[in-house]
Amino acid sequence: MSQERRYSFEFFPPKTEVGHEKLLVTARRLAECRPDFFSCTYGAGGSTREGTLNTVLTLDRQVGVPTAPHLSCVGDSKAELRALLNTYKDAGIRRIVALRGDLPSGMGLASGELRYANELVEFIRAETGDHFHIEIAAYPEMHPQARNFEDDLKNFVRKAQAGADSAITQYFFNADSYFHFVERAQKQGVDLPIVPGIMPITNYTSLARFSDACGAEIPRWVRKQLEAYGDDVASIQAFGEQVVTEMCEKLLAGGAPGLHFYALNQAEPSLAIWNNLKLPR
Numbered sequence: 371m372s373q374e375r376r377y378s379f380e381f382f383p384p385k386t387e388v389g390h391e392k393l394l395v396t397a398r399r400l401a402e403c404r405p406d407f408f409s410c411t412y413g414a415g416g417s418t419r420e421g422t423l424n425t426v427l428t429l430d431r432q433v434g435v436p437t438a439p440h441l442s443c444v445g446d447s448k449a450e451l452r453a454l455l456n457t458y459k460d461a462g463i464r465r466i467v468a469l470r471g472d473l474p475s476g477m478g479l480a481s482g483e484l485r486y487a488n489e490l491v492e493f494i495r496a497e498t499g500d501h502f503h504i505e506i507a508a509y510p511e512m513h514p515q516a517r518n519f520e521d522d523l524k525n526f527v528r529k530a531q532a533g534a535d536s537a538i539t540q541y542f543f544n545a546d547s548y549f550h551f552v553e554r555a556q557k558q559g560v561d562l563p564i565v566p567g568i569m570p571i572t573n574y575t576s577l578a579r580f581s582d583a584c585g586a587e588i589p590r591w592v593r594k595q596l597e598a599y600g601d602d603v604a605s606i607q608a609f610g611e612q613v614v615t616e617m618c619e620k621l622l623a624g625g626a627p628g629l630h631f632y633a634l635n636q637a638e639p640s641l642a643i644w645n646n647l648k649l650p651r
């Protein structure tokens with residue numbers, strides 16, 4: 371089974387030259403794991419259009435790991451999306467992560483022509499045929515804006531059937547939520563690989579804030595333990611590493627088709643989990 375698995379690391383486009391240099395160092399270290407690909411996020415509404423493009427091309431060419439741009443549809447016109455797709459296609463990029471995106475508050479929703487990620491997947495297929503391997507997002511604990519789990523699952527199935535090749539999940543800290551989601555998606559006829567998104571735990575305050583916003587639950591026993599460590603960063607990281615490693619072990623033992631690390635432009639937290647899992651380098 372292990373030879374079928376795929377591993378990937380996700381970055382965001384750095385805003386400064388120093389950040390760019392640091393990302394290159396990080397990416398080169400993570401490249402030693404021989405991942406299947408890197409990916410780079412996109413600011414919905416086009417705020418990182420140039421930054422994402424430059425980061426993708428740099429990592430792909432200078433670090434030598436195939437790199438997938440994220441592309442979101444809210445806030446971008448079809449013409450803007452088409453132009454970006456053609457740029458990536460001409461540059462030899464073969465994988466793309468297709469998302470709806472979340473516009474920063476105040477930007478409104480009216481400016482984009484495509485409303486949901488399933489429409490973006492259809493658009494990419496209509497514009498570029500089979501050129502891109504299309505990744506979509508999945509939410510084992512339900513997307514925070516969904517009315518209920520059933521609706522969210524139906525929307526996921528529709529998005530998968532619009533032409534996606536595989537899915538990456540929102541992060542979670544409860545392996546059962548992942549297995550439950552995969553089982554339900556499979557019962558609805560979705561047979562594409564659904565790869566768990568893994569968030570290393572490095573900082574409790576920012577993790578708690580972000581998790582609230584994106585609907586990822588930090589189990590009470592994990593939260594309480596992290597809170598108890600206060601400013602003791604070393605203990606937070608050691609405990610977080612153990613919790614996430616054990617969850618990854620369960621995921622892989624239960625048949626997860628790989629892991630996608632939210633590396634957040636740092637090598638060490640993902641590498642520590644990678645080494646604990648004794649994944650090949």
Ligand code: FAD
Nearest residue numbers: 411412414440469470471472486487507513516522525540
């Ligand atoms: P969708 O699949 O469109 O779903 C959004 C919501 O609408 C859900 O509640 C769904 O149930 C509902 N829905 C879906 N289709 C329909 C429909 N046809 N009719 C009615 N309701 C529908 N955000 C960024 O801005 N940039 C990034 O780079 C980025 N990368 C990400 C990477 C991963 C792996 C993940 C998991 C998320 C990422 N996000 C990113 C966040 C993502 O954009 C948000 O979670 C966003 O709110 C939803 O995006 P989606 O593609 O899942 O949307």
